[in-house]
Amino acid sequence: xxxxLWVVLWLSLLVSQSSKAYEQEYQVGDTGPNxxxxxxxxxxxxxxxxxxxxxxxxxxxxxxYTYTETIIEEVENITYETVQVTEEVVSENLLPDDYxxxxxxxxxxxxxxxxxxxxxxxxxxxSLGVSGHLYDIDLSDYDDMTQVKYGSVVYSHSSNSxxxxxxxxxxxxxxxxxxxIRLYNNGTLVFEKVNQYTGIDWSGSRTYDYTENVSSYTxxxxxxxxxxxxxxxxxxxxxxxxxxxxxxxxxxxxxxILNTITSYVEYTTVxxxxxxxxxxxxxPPPPEPVYNDVVIDIDTSxxxxxxxxxxxxxxxxxxxxxxxxxxxxxxxxxxxxxxxVEVEIIELDIEExxxxxxxxVEVxxxxxxxxxAPEPTVETEEEGEQEVVQQSETKEQVAQKIMxxxxxxGDQVALSNIxxxxxxxxxxxxxxxxxxxxxxxxxxxxxxxxxxIEDQYGMLFQLAQDVTMEDMINxxx
Numbered sequence: 419x420x421x422x423l424w425v426v427l428w429l430s431l432l433v434s435q436s437s438k439a440y441e442q443e444y445q446v447g448d449t450g451p452n453x454x455x456x457x458x459x460x461x462x463x464x465x466x467x468x469x470x471x472x473x474x475x476x477x478x479x480x481x482x483y484t485y486t487e488t489i490i491e492e493v494e495n496i497t498y499e500t501v502q503v504t505e506e507v508v509s510e511n512l513l514p515d516d517y518x519x520x521x522x523x524x525x526x527x528x529x530x531x532x533x534x535x536x537x538x539x540x541x542x543x544x545s546l547g548v549s550g551h552l553y554d555i556d557l558s559d560y561d562d563m564t565q566v567k568y569g570s571v572v573y574s575h576s577s578n579s580x581x582x583x584x585x586x587x588x589x590x591x592x593x594x595x596x597x598x599i600r601l602y603n604n605g606t607l608v609f610e611k612v613n614q615y616t617g618i619d620w621s622g623s624r625t626y627d628y629t630e631n632v633s634s635y636t637x638x639x640x641x642x643x644x645x646x647x648x649x650x651x652x653x654x655x656x657x658x659x660x661x662x663x664x665x666x667x668x669x670x671x672x673x674x675i676l677n678t679i680t681s682y683v684e685y686t687t688v689x690x691x692x693x694x695x696x697x698x699x700x701x702p703p704p705p706e707p708v709y710n711d712v713v714i715d716i717d718t719s720x721x722x723x724x725x726x727x728x729x730x731x732x733x734x735x736x737x738x739x740x741x742x743x744x745x746x747x748x749x750x751x752x753x754x755x756x757x758x759v760e761v762e763i764i765e766l767d768i769e770e771x772x773x774x775x776x777x778x779v780e781v782x783x784x785x786x787x788x789x790x791a792p793e794p795t796v797e798t799e800e801e802g803e804q805e806v807v808q809q810s811e812t813k814e815q816v817a818q819k820i821m822x823x824x825x826x827x828g829d830q831v832a833l834s835n836i837x838x839x840x841x842x843x844x845x846x847x848x849x850x851x852x853x854x855x856x857x858x859x860x861x862x863x864x865x866x867x868x869x870x871i872e873d874q875y876g877m878l879f880q881l882a883q884d885v886t887m888e889d890m891i892n893x894x895x
Contacts, residue, residue: 440485440693450491451687458490465894481695489687497679507671511664513553521549524655534573537659541646550645555665558638562670569627570663575656576621583617584649591650592617595658601637608635
């Protein structure tokens with residue numbers, strides 16, 4: 419007995435089974451789905467669906483939970499860009515080693531420089547005319563030149579500080595020199611500047627530097643000229659000397675720089691996973707009903723007669739008989755052998771009748787017509803009428819009880835036959851014949867199906883269902 423109670427208690431408990439609980443896939447510091455470093459992870463769940471099914475004696479429930487894992491990560495993003503940088507650059511001295519000599523010049527040596535020590539060369543006398551060096555400069559490798567700077571150290575013979583101006587004598591006089599540039603574009607002269615000095619009255623050396631803004635010109639070559647003359651003297655190379663001469667350009671150098679740009683981009687990834695949770699609850703079956711034996715005394719029979727459609731009198735004997743199996747049979751037999759009447763035997767289930775019967779069935783006995791039966795003696799007219807009323811009431815009571823039993827069995831054929839017999843026994847025969855000749859007209863069922871019934875309260879029920887469903891959903895949180 420204890421084992422049975424233990425089994426019942428165990429089965430009544432809620433038995434739950436579920437798939438493996440959801441495990442968080444990413445942790446802070448891991449490599450995220452986009453290759454970055456995970457900085458944040460959050461996991462949430464919601465009951466997305468639920469279903470219940472009765473399997474045998476168990477109520478099985480399946481709940482579906484949707485887990486959402488949100489991963490935030492920083493991803494290193496490397497990009498490259500090319501940037502043009504403009505830088506102002508001053509070139510080196512662009513004068514070449516070769517040059518062109520015009521007039522007459524003297525290349526100074528250690529022992530001979532015509533009194534102008536330190537000069538690279540000196541210019542000729544008046545009979546040679548203007549003398550000097552001319553330098554051709556290639557500038558095709560330079561773009562966007564904005565400025566030209568040039569110059570030289572100029573030497574003057576000591577006599578220039580003592581001799582008169584050339585306008586005041588026909589002999590030796592003060593010397594002249596010039597420093598000039600020309601700019602060309604595809605061989606065409608686009609710019610020229612001559613710095614000329616006449617009648618120099620100093621001796622030794624001086625530096626002459628010049629700067630020209632040439633940003634508005636386009637050119638690809640240049641010339642630098644250094645010239646001088648010994649005025650009023652016709653021998654040697656005592657004209658002005660030159661050294662440390664130079665030519666430079668300032669230009670905008672455009673260069674491309676490849677920059678590497680490293681940035682960090684925040685990515686958010688949402689992963690959804692469905693998890694199934696199963697539960698089973700034992701539902702015990704209802705207890706079997708216990709029936710107590712009920713003894714019913716059924717021993718009833720009576721006769722009925724009625725006139726058929728042909729005018730013959732038909733007699734019926736109705737008898738309730740309990741069979742060996744406990745069932746009750748209603749038997750109907752006729753006493754007229756020459757009249758064919760369809761008789762149906764109806765079987766009654768004793769168990770179904772036991773549930774509904776509370777009292778013992780009593781049926782009044784009706785004596786059949788026979789020669790041995792004594793005839794009743796009617797003393798007075800009043801007493802005879804009273805006897806007829808009592809007999810009529812007895813027949814009606816018996817007929818009512820028989821029809822009630824047959825109706826409870828649910829057998830429509832038997833009920834129809836009993837009704838015909840009772841109506842013939844109790845009713846007016848001529849009126850029954852008139853009733854049997856009536857024709858019943860069936861109504862087409864489609865006429866009822868086509869009728870539309872408006873549900874005035876349907877919207878209220880729908881709103882109530884919506885509110886209930888919303889409460890169920892909110893209860894999950």
